[in-house]
Amino acid sequence: MPAFDPVRDAVLNSPIGQTAPMLPLPSPSSTLSSPLASPSLAGRRATDLSVLLNSDPPPPQRSSSLSHLLHDDQLTASLPFSRSKSLFSSSPSPTRDRSRPSSSSSCTANPSMPPPPPPPAQSTVPYNPRVRITPPTSVMIPLSPAELETFKDYRYRGRGSAQLANTKKRKLSEEPPDQPPAKKLAGDVGVVVEHYNSRPDVGVVQRLESPIIGLKNFNNWVKSVLITKFAHPVLAASKSRHNPNGHRGGLRNPGAGKVLDMGCGKGGDMSKWSKARVKELVGVDIAAVSVDQARSRWQTLRGPRFAATFAALDCYTQPLTRAFPPDVLGTDEYDGGAGLTGDPFDVVSMQFCMHYAFETEEKTRCMLENVSRYLRKGGVFIGTVPNAELLLQQLDELPQDAEELSFGNSVYQIRFEQRHERPIFGHKYWFYLRDAVDDVPEYIVHWDNFVEMAAEYGLNVLYKEDFHTVFSQHEQDPELGPLMIRMKVVDANGESSMDEDQWEAANIYVAFAFEKR
Structure with a gap:
């Protein structure tokens, strides 16, 4: 073989x-x-292999001379083997890859296929738009903080988008790990929470356009009177002063005193506490969206900020310990050595919200416990609440045959559900205030009963006056009188920014102050 x-x-x-x-x-x-x-x-x-797969016709006869065979590159490329390469080298021939048919060979062998389209021609016209909405230099200019706050308003994005934007993850320093999960509230409480959560946090410019801006300025001035007369002296005497090594949150300021703002809402009193030079503030409210907006307002305060901690909690049914750790709340019974708790509060403030606790006695006692337990001896409890005497007087003056038990004017409306039954707790009425409160359920605070209950928690009354009396007492004060001009309650000539309906609506509230024994 x-x-x-x-x-x-x-x-x-x-x-x-x-x-x-x-x-x-x-x-x-x-x-x-x-x-x-x-x-x-x-x-x-x-x-x-490519020839066998494509079934090409046999190539034309070529000259068989040796010189022609040696110089014919096409013949050399079409031969399947090269003896000088195949027998002595394992590398394939550089002129053809035998592993698979090449796409170029197949396209060449099939003349019926159309040639590839030519590439598109390049435009020589430069980019130079003639019509622009904004000038070119405005494209890269960032929004100012005021503009950012403006576009956070739900009216620009929708209520759902605004609520979604406000549900951010809280920092560990601002929210303790045992923060209870938010739950949907039912009944009157759910109505109140939904109302205040849906209210937009308008900026300074939009606020000036309010139809009751004069009344709002006056209410803010009354709160400033309470803070100046009762909170300032207590804060100045506080043991909670600026620590040169810093304090909670790494912030430093020369402030003194610690404030608990129960029912802080959207943080409307933040600038008042900043001007009072407090060291630390703890804000709590039942409306979670409002709490997020209060935190954002604190973060945008100008100048050195006081330390602040915020949480959403129903202070009328749950203790503050459900939302804050002991080092935030403090206690008046401070051991002085172990350092297990922080400083107690010097001031507790409840503005336009305490009356919601008087739905039941249990809620009222829970509220008073949260106020008194973490307030130091000598500390003050200040606030504003509806004037029960005035409201019941207006109810008695309604005609006996009145089909609806309501009264008010173009600014406010109050509607009672019953005339004769007047329980100490749960005496409900519905309240509407133009551009502020949209017909929500509230409860009468019977003053004498409130004073008696507060005394059980070591709180003695210092001050209680309706808003009209507060104005008459302090309009000539050398400090608080000029403050009315700066807060635009009156102008330089003493002319009020409120009309008669707003002035009447202002007197449905009283201002109070208690001191802890």
Whole structure:
């Protein structure tokens, strides 16, 4: 048997063309120095894989001269094997990849396929828009803080978007790990919470457009009177002063005193406490969205800020420990050595919200416990509450045959559900205040009963006057009188910014102050 020769066997077994008859195979004893030189190649086709797959017609006959074969590159590329390469080298021929058919070979072999489309022509017109909404220099100018606050208003994005934007993850320093999950409240409490959560946190510019801006300025001035007369002296005498090594939150300021703002709402009194130079403030409210807005207002305060901690909690049914750790609340019974608790509060403030606790006696006692437990001896409890005597007097003056037990004017409306039954707790009425309160349930605070209950928690009354009396007592005060001009309650000539209806609405509230024994 002749020696194994892969080149010879591949050539002898290649398909036979139609241009010449097949010649007999050589005898086993014959030897071929080169299968390409054998006459048995006549009419045989190349075994290149691309040629076999595409079934190309046989190439035209070429000259068989040696010089032509040596210089014909096309013939060399079409041959399946090169003896000088295949037998002595494992690398494929550089002129063709035999592993798979190349796409270029297939496209060339199939003339029916259309040629590829030419690339699109490049435009030579430069980018130069003629019409612009804003000048080019305004594109990269960032929004100012005031503009950012303006566009946070739900009127620009919708109420749902505003609530979603306000549900951010609170920082660990601002929210303790045992913060109870928010739950949907039902009944009168749910109505109140939904109302205050849906109220927009308008900026300074929008606030000036309020139809009752004079009444709002006057109410703020009354709160400033309470803070100036009763909170300032207590804060100045506080043991909670500026620590040169810093304090909670890493903030430093020369302030003194610690304030608990129960029912902080959207943080409307933040600037008042800043001007009072407090060291620390703890804000809590039942409306979670309002608490987030109060936190944002604190973060945008100008100048050195006091330290602040905020949480959403129903202070009338749950203790403050459900939302704040002991080092935030402090206690008046401070051990002085172990340092396990922080400083107690010097001031507790409840503005226009305490009356919601008088739905039941249990809620009222829970509220008083939260006020007194963390208030230091000598500390003050200040606030504003509806004037029960005036409201009941107006109810008695209604005609006996009145179909609806309501009274008010263009600014406010009050509607009672019953005339004769007047329980100590749960005496409900519905209250509407233009551009402020949209017909929510509130409860009468019977003053004498409130004073008696407060005394059980170590709180003694210092002050109680209706808003009209507060004005008459302090309009000539050397400090609080000029403050009315700065707060735009009156102008430089003493002219009030309130009309008669707003002035009447102002007197449905009283201001009070208690001191802890």
